[in-house]
Amino acid sequence: MEGPGAPGGASPGVIGADYRGTVPSDLGEFLRNRRGEVRPDDVGLPIGRARRVPGLRREEVALLAGVSVDYYVRLEQGRERNPSAQVLDALAETLRLDDDARQHAFRLAGLAPRPVSTRREQVSPSLLQLMDGWPGNPALVLSRCYDVLARNRLGTALFHAFTHSDNLLLNVFRDPAARAFYADWQYAAVNTVAGFRLATGSAPDDSRTLAILDELRATSPEFRQIWARNQARGKSAEVKTFLHPEVGRITLRMQTFDVREAPGQQLVVYHAEPGSTDAQALALLGSIAATREQVT
Missing domain, CATH: 1.10.260.40 (lambda repressor-like DNA-binding domains)
Structure with missing residues (x-):
């Protein structure tokens, strides 16, 4: 050795x-x-x-x-x-x-390169077009620090209850809707913190990352406790259950993909088991979203 x-x-x-x-x-x-x-x-x-x-x-x-x-x-x-x-x-x-x-x-340990770019993150038009071509799948693009950079219509509808910010981590801990939205809030919180730690590890001094950490450390004892565990784990294929205020309980499978043309970005896509009540709920959510879009 x-x-x-x-x-x-x-x-x-x-x-x-x-x-x-x-x-x-x-x-x-x-x-x-x-x-x-x-x-x-x-x-x-x-x-x-x-x-x-x-x-x-x-x-x-x-x-x-x-x-x-x-x-x-x-x-x-x-x-x-x-x-x-x-x-x-x-x-x-x-x-x-x-x-x-x-x-x-x-x-x-400093044994991996760290990106130094400070340019504002943007989602490529081709990826946006791809997401819009999935009318039956909620889809989001997350930045390295879990800001939601883009979402398709159904992605917007799925997370419609959140109003605190466009950051997934802040919403989990700071938005009152979060505890009613996630069927197992504790599990969602632990996983989100672990994913955030891993994703931001390549640029720990990024100003946006530090601002999010400062806010949560100052306002959330639960975040401080989970953060102290030092877990680092990326998003993976898993099943999530939501208690949606408009369509009720809905269980979806989640897949996460790295966006190769924009290192640090992640594409998150949800889907329901075909023919299930969850698929019916997702279809209903899509109809509600389309109606809401027409009204506005």
Whole structure:
């Protein structure tokens, strides 16, 4: 295993060296949080009776990752500022990080390029045209910091109850309609925060990202508690149930796609099981949206 403090005293690897910089203290906090979520028996260690921590001890992580205890302690404390890609790979394996969490750890360590563009985000006309061609599927385009950049007619109708802002994360925590809209608000909140952390990890100093975090830290104790868990997990294929004020309970499958021509943007598309009551509710929602559009 390469890396300072590893057996043999090898020097750090060169993978990702072009992007290596100062390791933010967030990396140590992230490792510490993840360490607390791995049980000893998850990695083949005995639980024992005298454990004072819910997860792994630092000594155990160091042993399993093949680095010295002193080196790992310095990583968690932020005193070690140049972990190699090999060291992070070993820690990711030890801490059982999934692909999203592993990617987030590498970004925190400065081992992935970070976009520097400050241009205003826009959605391409071709993507807008594609979304409009899905009259039976709610569709949204999210920015890296979860601002809703575009939506089709049914996407607007699905989230019609939200009036606080055009930001998904702010709406989950700040809009009074959110708790009545999501059948499982807690689950939605945790997933949204984890996705936001992962998405914004490549540009943590972005002014819009910092403004959203400042607002939520100042106004939402629940957000502060969930944010402190340090979970990073992208949107994936999943099932969501909404309690829509106009069509009632509706369960939809959600698919998320990265927009290749605009890195950081995500296309989110919902669909109902064909022939189901959810499909009927979605069709009714489409009729309501069309009528509302004609009136206005």
